[in-house]
Amino acid sequence: MTVGFLLRTGPYTSQNVDTCYQLASRFLARGHEVRMFLYEDGVFNLDKEIQSPQERNLAEMMAELAQKGAKIKACGTCAKFRGLKRTDIIEGTKLAGMVVFSNYVKECDRFLSFGF
Amino acid sequence: MTVGFLLRTGPYTSQNVDTCYQLASRFLARGHEVRMFLYEDGVFNLDKEIQSPQERNLAEMMAELAQKGAKIKACGTCAKFRGLKRTDIIEGTKLAGMVVFSNYVKECDRFLSFGF
C-alpha cells in the first residue's frame, strides 16, 4: 500500500519529525510506498545546512528515507515565506506546489497528519 | 527603562512575532530600550531570504526594529541545528551565544517570554 504523511512542524522543536521517520522507515521496510509532504515549518526538516553535533541529524534522516524510496516534497510557498531556497534542500527531495500534495493524497491508501 | 523579549517561535506560523513587533515598536517610541533574543524557531524571524508577496515581511519588520535601536540577537546553536547561517541574517542583527541572552536579562527592567 501507499502511506502519506503531512508534516507541518520543524526540526529540533517538535517530536513529530521523529515519529514520521520511525513510521516511514517501517512502512518502507514492509515494502509499502511512502509519500511525505512538508508544509509550513515542516519544510525546514529538509535543510541540508542543518548541523547537529552529538545529536541525530534530522535532515540526514529525511535524506535516508528518500534514498530508500520515499517520495518527499516540501511546499515551495511555505519555503519562500520562510527564507528557505531550492538550493538549500537535501538531495532526493524538492520544493513543489499543492498539485503534488493533492497527487500524494490521491495516491495514498492511508494518510497521516502531523501538526501543532 | 529597558524591556527584554525572549521569542521562541518562527515567522508565518505563530502570531508571537507580530505581538513582539507591536509591543517593541511602542516601547521604542516611548523612549525605552529594547533587547530581543530569538531562540529555537525564533531565529528564523531574522532570515533575510524571507519573501512574502502581498503580505507583511516579518524579517523586514525585525530589521526596522533594529534600525530604530532595538538590540536583536539570535541563538547561534539554534541556528546551526536549523540550518540558518550567519550570512542569512538581516542587517543590524547577529547570531550570539547564551552570554548575550544572560546580559539582556541582566540589563532589563521588564522581561517578556513568548513560547509555544
Place this chain on the structure above:
Amino acid sequence: MEAKKVAVLIRSAPYGMATAGEGFRALIGLVSMGIQTHVVLVDDGVMVALKNQSPEVLDMNNLVDLYAQLPGLGAKLYLHHPSLADHGISPDACIEAEVLDDEKLRRLISSVDHVITFN
C-alpha cells in the same frame, strides 16, 4: 485512478497560528485537483466561521471571507455543533454551512477516503 473523497478537519482558531490559513491553501489545492473535499470546522476551528472579523488590524488576511468562498469553489463546508456550543457561538453568527452533530460527523468520516487534520 478513481475520484478521491477527503474530509479536512480545521481544528484551530484563526490568526494566532497559521493553521487555519495554511489549511485553506491546502484544501484549495485539493479542490482544484478534482478531489471531493469536505471541510469541517471543529474545536477552535469553528471560530473561523464567525462573521465580522477584522484581521486587517493585525495586517493579516481575512479568513472568514476566504472560507466563505469554499462552496462556490466546489468544497462543502460544515460546522461541528458541539464545538459551536462549547464556544458559545450560535450558527447564526457564522457564515452559511451545514451543521453536524457527532453522529453526522462520524458518518461523514466513514464516507471519505482520508481524513486530513489541521491542528
Place this chain on the structure above:
Amino acid sequence: MEAKKVAVLIRSAPYGMATAGEGFRALIGLVSMGIQTHVVLVDDGVMVALKNQSPEVLDMNNLVDLYAQLPGLGAKLYLHHPSLADHGISPDACIEAEVLDDEKLRRLISSVDHVITFN
C-alpha cells in the same frame, strides 16, 4: 550592575517539544553568568523530574539527568506541588527538589527580578 535573580518556569513535558531541553540550555547560560536562578517545574514541566526516563529509545538526550545537575551548578530546583498532584506524580518518584505550593511560588516570584517562562 547588581546581581539579578530570576525564576525560570519550565511548563512543558520533556521530549515531545524541545521546550524543556532548550530551557535547560538557557538556564545554564544564566547560572554561568552569575544570575541567581530559581528553576520551577510547573504544569507538564513536572514530568521532567520523573526518575527512570529512557529517552535513548528516541535517540534523545536524557533531561532528568541534566536537570538533576542543577543544584550542583548553583541553581535551585523546585517542583510545583499542585502540578505534581494533578499529574498523579509523587515527589518520591522525582529527583530531589524543593516542593512549592501556590503561596510559596507566589513568594518566590515576588522575590526575583524577572520571571522567564518556557511553555
Place this chain on the structure above:
Amino acid sequence: MENLYLVTRSTFERTAWQLAARLAKRGDTICFAQDAVLAVQGPKELSRKLSEMESAGVTVRFLAEDLAARGLTAPEGKTVNYDGLTSLIEEAKHIIS
C-alpha cells in the same frame, strides 16, 4: 501593579490559563491576547473563575486588536489596546506568560 499575567494561547485548546488563574491575586492583572482572547467565550470553568478573580481584586483585560481580528467583543471597559498593554507592562513588576 505587582504581576501581569499575559495569556496568549486559546483558553479552549490549552490549559495554560489555569496557572495564571491559580496565582493571580489582588492588585495583579491578567491580560488575554492572541488566541487567548477566546476567553471572552469561555470555557465555562474559566468564565466562573474570572468572575471570582475580579471579585477578589484581580483586573481582567482582553487585547482589543486581537478581539477585533477575530470578530469578538468583550464587556465595556475590559479591553486594552496595544498602547494600553504597553503601559501595563511598564507598570508591572513581573510579566508571566
Place this chain on the structure above:
Amino acid sequence: MENLYLVTRSTFERTAWQLAARLAKRGDTICFAQDAVLAVQGPKELSRKLSEMESAGVTVRFLAEDLAARGLTAPEGKTVNYDGLTSLIEEAKHIIS
C-alpha cells in the same frame, strides 16, 4: 479496524484528545503517542472517559517507546511499540490525528 485516532499532544496541556474521545466507537482504536502518553496519568476526566470507552468496545493503546522515554508505564497489554503502531495504521481505514 474502522478508525485509528492518533493523539500526540499532552492530555494535560491540551484538549485535543477530547475530539477522539467524543467520536471513537466500537471497533475503533485510540493510540496515545509523543507527549500524549501522559494520558496514563490523566487528567481524571480522561481516565474516566477511557474506562467508559473500553467498556464500549474501543481499544486503547499507548506507544511503548514514548512511555519509556518519559519514565512512564501503562497497564499490561495496553502498549504498542512503533512496529505495532505501523500495523495499526495498515489495518485502519482512517487515521485521525
